[in-house]
Amino acid sequence: MMKLLRCQWLRVVCFLWSFSILAEEPFSFEKTPGKLPKTVVPRHYELALKPDLESMSFTGSEVIEIEVLEPVSEVVLNSHNLTIATAHSRSEANGTAASTPRRPDSQAVVPLSSSVRWEEMSLSMDVTNQCVRLRSATALVPGLHYLRLNFSGKISTSPVGMFLIKYKSPSGPKKMIATQFEATDARQVFPCFDEPAFRATFSLTVEVPLGITPVSNMPVARSVISAQASKKVSFLKTPSMPTYLLVLVVGELDYIAGRAGGIDTRVWFTEGKRQQALYALKNSERLLAYYQKYFGVAFPLPKLDHIALPGGFGGAMEHWGAITYNESTVLFDPAVNSQDNKERSFAIMAHEMAHQWFGNLVTMAWWDNLWLNEGFASWMGTKATDFLNPSWNHWLRVDTGKVGLMVLDAQKSTHPIQRPVMSESQIGDSFDGITYQKGMFFIRMLEDYLGEQKFQQGLQSYMKRHAFGNTTTSDLWIELAKSSQQPVTQFAAGWTEQPGLPVILASSTDVGREQVIVLRQERFTLLDPKADPLRWKIPATVAVAGSKGVLAKVLLEDAPITLKLGVGDQAIKLNAGSRGYYRTAYDKPMFERLRRSWTKFPESDQVNFLSDAWAMVETERLRVSDYLDLIPALRKGTSLAVWEQALGSLGTIDALLEGHQFQSHYRRRILSLLQPVLAEIGVQTKAGESPQQELLRAHLIGLLGAFGSPEILAEARRRFAVYLNDPSSLTGALRPTMLRIVGQYASNTDYAKLLGLARAAVLEEESGMLLSALAGASQLDLAGQTLALSLAGDFSPIQSARLVSAISATGRHAPLAWDFMKQHHRELMQLLGGPFINMYAGTTVAGFSDEIHATEYVEFIKANYPPDALAKAEEAADRIRYKAHLKRLISSSIQRWIEPLQTR
């Protein structure tokens, strides 16, 4: 093995000789990619909208102040699914309006109608490019001009552009409206320069019925009663920003208000949810104070709203000054919800609030740098969550996500963090694990490498230098290089501009009583034998069992590094604290030492060791049975994150053993291993225990229940019966866990009861939890009923679409879910609309683990969808192939591990 590696190494060095990474340039408006010509730029939009829920449409008018940079005969704007009735232009010279003041806090002075002469422009739609070309009789000369347009559009039922939300409330069914423009859907609501480098200010006016509240990015400037039973509400002018950050929410809304760091902050909600909003308000105040200090720049708007939407879209969106959330991601009821809900709510708020600076105040120039927004907000949000809630060990729990992420990044279909994107579909595809999680883990490693303080100093300079502007990744590296005096660009380019990740091959030789460690790197791949043999600059760290902290730090590049650490025969581990984004594969002597003493390392290293051991299974350096032999050492362990890491792999193995002759044996052995652990913690919640203990109990019960423990199943049924009469009897982490177990083993009667509860639920979180229980039903006919629910319109579009993915994910009924998808893909895609349909399609085959379905899925997408959909289809197919590969490994090795039980 060692010889082979050396040969490969020489070959790689030759290859690298001719390989170089081209780092990108700092932001330049002219060089920023995009479809719109750079000859005309918007300065200000005076925008008026009037939605009408009866006709599911809206009308609008706008005056856009533009600056013409060189003579043009046409102006190109984005417009999609809009009907533009009229378009006129006027130059500053023939109008009375002065140049619009540029100060972000000032009011616009451009009148919506004027007696001055407007020239009619001809319209030509470019449907393919989602553009409209406006031509005037005479060329527009350089300088300020105004465009005036009247238009109308449709209110969507899926969460793109301006969309409808239907929801249940204590006083009956209700409707409301919200907008979602990221990435390219502002153009579905008003003609605009819909690319992020075209920043402008916005003054929005909306006409709504009396009694209905509109909320937007800025505070209300004035509200005037207009026609019968309606009012015109105008908002203050926004600072300069991209179109995708504009928002409008219109509904029967209530709020609670607070204040932090001189900023008003409110949480908006629909009827009856005041109690669940209190937690978010407190978090907003804490996070505002934290971020103002961290970024060294005051929050740039006069207020920050958080709006809990009862349905609509699935996540949260960082609209400047008015963040929207699916209410299930932000509302929290301490009497009912679990620690997981609590942490998720905090972390999502922390992510979206980080964007208020990183993304909104300073915006990526183009979508190829989406990671600058998302990787950074993910890192910053996790850092803030961890710092403000030290008892949660939040980074540790987030770290367990590396297993799935690194599988994604190790396969053929992966892509660099930064990559060229042009089409709307490619932009949507970029909102993935590589952009968010890999971006986050890379930044964490970079911060660790440069030093926390220097990193913060660099960030603060970056914020100040580029406030209200656009940047590329290069602009950030420039500031970080200044503050750290390190060659950041050269270090980072390998991580952001190359696909994939490295594995450090660690080997040891005993010389006398000392170990000599040799570290070398290669690319970590799964099922991709022809992958380019790339190299990275890896900030490798070394730790020793039983002692805290980092024993050695080295920058591992092309050449192997030899270390003599003077620690005798103690176990040595790489990636101390799990700060690095890389895998480590240990040779036999090192692994043997670690196997005996891995639980003596800090929790972060235990999580990392288990994760790396699993990766050694994936790459056939370790047998599944050897991995499973590590688990008994955890029996006395109480670390939630370490258990989460372990239980995750136990669940994966079980799912891949579905239908296998040894599945029941495997389950029995796991039950015998975990039952004593649960007995130690106790099945019932104890007064005064930590939330982590409560979660660990729920996880153990969840796995034991899923694996068929008769005691747990009986307990779940008992708790469910009580719950039906008294919902307050089942709360916290046990609530979703017990309901999931009831769902899995549901009889027709149980199923009907769960469905009744889901239909009656007022909160998205509650209906989501119950639907998830229904989707786990083992009975084939019940799975069929759940699939039918996805098109019945009883639940929000996002919840409905997710049912198909959830049924597939169980693996049990993957073929049923896939058949349903093939039959109804158009209706299912319509539920979601927007940029995420390529990713959604892949989730409907997530339960497969065989090559045939991987191929079939790609062929289906090729036959039914545009070529742009193929990249995400290949990714989903790779995931299936990975599971097929893992299934083979498990099947060939599991017998050895279960044999002790069989012979008993």
Ligand SMILES: [Zn+2]
């Ligand atoms: Zn984000």
